[in-house]
Amino acid sequence: MPETITKVLVTGGAGYIGSHVVKLLGNRGYQVATLDNLFTGFRDAVKFGEFYQADLLDKDSLRAVIAKEQPAAVIHFAALSVVPDSVARPLVYYRNNVLGTVNLLEVLQEFGVNNFIFSSSASVYGISDKIPVAEDSRLAPINPYGHTKAMMEQVMADLARVTAFKYIALRYFNVAGADPQGELGERKPTATHLVTLATRAAAGRIPRLEVYGTDYPTPDGTCLRDYIHVSDLAEAHLAALEYLLGGGESDVFNVGYGRGYSVLEVVETVRQVTGQDFMVVRTGRRPGDPPALVADVAKSRALLNFPLRHDNLEIIVRTAWEWEQKLSVET
Ligand SMILES: NC(=O)c1ccc[n+]([C@@H]2O[C@H](COP(=O)([O-])OP(=O)(O)OC[C@H]3O[C@@H](n4cnc5c(N)ncnc54)[C@H](O)[C@@H]3O)[C@@H](O)[C@H]2O)c1
Structure with missing residues (x-):
């Protein structure tokens, strides 16, 4: 539990993983707000805090949310994430995931919000011949979705080099399971896991x-x-947040078992x-x-x-x- 109440904005907090993290943050005494366009998310999955229906591609609405909330940190889940769909519609994925994240980072820069947790993915490794695969392995995505994640890792590293911006990229492996209290779980009809x-x-x-x-x-x-339970993954976000807010440096971590x-x-x-x-x-x-x-x-x-x-x-x-x-x- 933080000593003073810390405000965290969660993008994509109405989605599968984000909703578990919003619940965990709320239960642990954080002040939390969610920004989501409800494209694949559900309003009633947001169990704590303010909810803003807004789109990453609409910078004015991002500005309005950040100006109002003034968060200490942002946890950024909002993305499209169906691999075959990304192969079929690459521009939709690059626009939503890459341009959307750049929009968000630009607005956060305007407001001096410098702590950022990013949902990356094991898909950045592509077909790895190393098992297990470590963070310093070569990144070689094999589909547009994986490329969007690798590109954003590069953008964040470049930004951190020249500003006060700090980030943690969590490379999730296969996320599965549901809230043990039965309140939350995967609902997307398009789920492929x-x-x-x-x-x-x-x-x-x-x-x-x-x-x-x-x-x-x-x-x-x-x-x-490597299947990881979504509630343990949620704990990884809290740990990453506390690591950054406690003075930790920008870094990249695998999250699996x-x-x-x-x-x-x-x-x-x-x-x-x-x-x-x-x-x-x-x-x-x-x-x-x-x-x-x-x-x-x-x-x-x-x-x-x-x-x-x-x-x-x-x-x-x-x-x-x-x-x-x-x-x-x-x-
Ligand atoms: N589920 C997995 O196994 C897995 C593995 C690796 C990485 N990830 C990453 O984790 C994150 C969350 O995944 P998830 O499984 O919870 O997906 P999800 O689709 O359930 O959640 C994503 C949320 O983001 C919102 N969103 C998408 N585009 C948006 C936009 N332009 N503006 C505002 N909101 C937008 C959606 O409405 C949805 O609520 C994604 O970034 C995904 O790439 C997921």
Whole structure:
């Protein structure tokens, strides 16, 4: 808990991850405000503080929010994040994610707001041949979405070099699970993440689950990914915020658990936890899917040291399943 009340603006706070962070900040005594255009977010997911429906592409409305809130820090989630969509519509992604973030940074510069936490992604690594992959590995995104994240990391590094601006970029691995109190979770109809899709298949909301590629050089032939529970990821943001506000330097951190599960291990866990069988269709590899993507977490453990309360695939799946059942009742 901060000694004096710190005001934090969260962009994209009505979305999946942002809404968990808004809730955590509110519960920990921060004053929080959310800015979101509700493109993929939901107003009722914002559990604390002021809400502003505003768009990153509209600088005047950004100015109005920053002038009113005068935050000590900004946590910036707002982005488009569906990889195949970014391949199909690259200009939409560069405009929203890159231009939108540059707009935000320009307005923050105007108002002297210098503490910034950025949602980056493991997609900046592209197809890494190192497992686990560390922060100093070469960045080689393989789709426009990943490029938008790598570009923004470069923009922030360049800005920090010549101004008082400080940032932490958190490179998330595969975010999954839902609020253990059942208030929040993934709601986007366009979600493409495995745990969400598998629990939707178990709930009968989608007819089948597709597994892309069963001939990878992994123990069971399917891709290995590092799944992190969204509530632990939220704690990473709080730790990053306190690190910056406590005088820490700009930096980049992987956020995962440092362990990989295969697609089939996740499917099996979803079947066990839900008690539901569902159709699994094994199809060919998707272009650009690395066989394994697992975080080297040594740096974030050493410097951010946030609590890992849900580091367990069954807990991840159980919370996602409870959320999915709640959605099935409500819709
Ligand atoms: N979910 C993951 O596994 C994952 C992994 C790596 C990185 N990320 C990054 O984390 C962030 C949050 O992801 P999420 O899964 O919660 O997505 P989400 O779509 O649920 O949340 C994004 C939010 O940003 C808002 N938004 C988008 N463009 C905006 C704009 N121009 N102006 C104002 N608001 C806008 C949306 O309405 C939404 O509420 C994104 O930056 C994403 O790229 C997510």
